[in-house]
């Protein structure tokens with residue numbers, strides 16, 4: 419399944435770190451890229467530095483009209499999953515999430531009400547408030563498990579370095 423994240427409501431001063439973590443988590447768990455509803459170039463820069471050093475082709479694309487992005491995505495056959503604590507709890511909906519192309523909407527500040535109507539699924543990762551990073555990680559992991567894939571084993575091609583996994587200590591190898 420192709421997965422792209424749509425990050426809505428990013429505030430340049432407040433959300434820089436958490437939006438970067440949304441992108442890094444999406445990248446590490448198999449998503450192909452993130453659409454960022456903001457003109458903050460800093461996120462794009464820090465994620466592309468991670469790609470250059472650690473490999474892979476995860477992208478960040480700044481967008482100006484999120485409604486058009488959602489409409490275009492749906493017109494091209496994609497489905498939209500909105501992560502919200504008010505939604506249907508993930509264990510109760512996961513088996514319905516069947517598609518080749520999934521746009522996962524993650525909010526920062528209050529999400530506009532239209533998102534709830536445009537989404538195919540409004541999904542809660544438990545109906546309690548917590549973090550968009552945690553919610554995204556759990557939903558990507560559960561979707562991968564359902565499709566029998568293991569995103570944690572992804573090989574990130576290109577890049578300058580790679581980690582040699584060790585039970586103790588740290589080893590990073592130049593490629």
Ligand code: SAM
Nearest residue numbers: 501502503524525528529542543546548550553
């Ligand atoms: N106060 C904001 C509002 O009322 O929409 C939400 C702030 S919350 C920290 C930011 C994002 O985290 C939400 O838009 C949602 O995507 C995600 N999130 C937080 N808790 C969640 C949960 N239990 N399930 C799914 N997503 C959640």
